[in-house]
Amino acid sequence: MSSARRILYFLLPFGVLLLAWAVLSGTGRLNAFILPPPESVFRALGQSLVSGELVRDMASSLQRVGIGFLIALVTAVPLGILLGTSPRARVLADPLLKFLRPIPPIAWIPLAIVWFGIGNGPSYFLTMVASFFPILTNTFSGVEGVSRQHMAVAHCFQASKASILTDIVLPSALPMIISGIRTGFGFAWMAVVAAEMIATRSGLGYLIYTSQDMLRTDRVLVGMLAIGLIGFLVDTVIVMARDRWVHWGNQ
């Protein structure tokens, strides 16, 4: 596809959505509280940008999600490798993990508040829980999927355990680990917004929650736009990094 066409295809769905929104709120049938018109949302967006409030909220949400996500990354990847390489560890851990996995992150909110109080603690915990399982399961399948033939090559050359891990297991699992990271970040990003509605006094979740209290649906939409935008940007950066450095994924 030509790049002009690609840009067109990229923008088209957003244009259609914006148009539908403008038409719908322009009919006058819906009042501005139920569906604020685009111009009032953009006005609210401008105000919160000028006041610096929106940037502050984005930064605190990102900081929370970043920390929780990093904790998940440095625990789930090693655990996934352990489960993928040791049948005993797998048999031991599998039932417990299968039991914990269906519990949605928001179900942890009450306990998280009891354990960590009001503030950043519950958000770190929830984003960690949310991103932990996608990263774990993807790492695990990535490690399990390491080609037997590549392992035979390694054994044939008597590669050390450390070298098998860093030269073979990690690189061949990397494409899967990256999918885990993408899903995991998405889940964590959703979880942080939920956590902020209840356990914090800042962040995009808090912005949405308080705006609802003040009957400011335009500001609710500003918060939602910011959430969507950041989620989109982070995923785009991950995909770009993958395409740049990890070219062996689809083999």
Added chain:
Amino acid sequence: MIALDNVFFRYPARRRDGLGDEWVLEDISLSAMAGEFVSVLGPSGCGKSTLLSLISGLLRPSSGKVLERGREVTGPSRTRVMIFQGHLLFPWKTAVQNIEFVLKSRGVARNLRRGHALEYLRRVKLEDHADAFPRELSGGMQQRIGIARALAAEPDVLLLDEPFSSLDLMTRCTIIDELKTIAADMNKTVFLVTHNLEEAFYVGHKAYLLSGSPGRITADIDLTTTKPDQLLSLGADSGFQAFQERVAALMQDC
């Protein structure tokens, strides 16, 4: 030097009723000296790859022994290295990194690895492609990197599993000559599994013929004494089975 003494092999039974666990290889005895180039011929599925895995130590015989210099082989060793069927280079490593991997296993110091690896690439004339990834190279180039990677282990024995089957004729000819030279220069024992008679007879000092189900040696030919016209008249037509029978007859004449 390599010897197999009455080697039997079957894969672990996958079914409880014991079906499907026939011998893959039955009573294989053979030997190869240093500097000797051994061709292994046989129909597909007769156990040629399995035989190489046994020699490499990746598999252990169900009974019988694999010996290297008179000592029993109990596991893989860098002294006996496989060059695998298909391209088994690591796609996440460049040509030179694929070779550095082996040097690392050999304990070569980090700062010397690249230099050494380039030496091995030079032997297969690919030093100009050192930093290319396998997918950027042709099948023939990939196979030569596979050879360079095996040489980097400084093995005594090279095990080649149909290494040329996916290559076009011209490339195959070049690589076969390269390999022949390398093996002769470096006094290696080479086992070459192939479907191709000309290939087997051109490079081999000795050829073993296997029949299928179970895999047995039906003939061994000393290619240094058997006359070319005798050999050429064998493979010309009418299939491998007939060929094997004729080879067996020839062996009795000798």
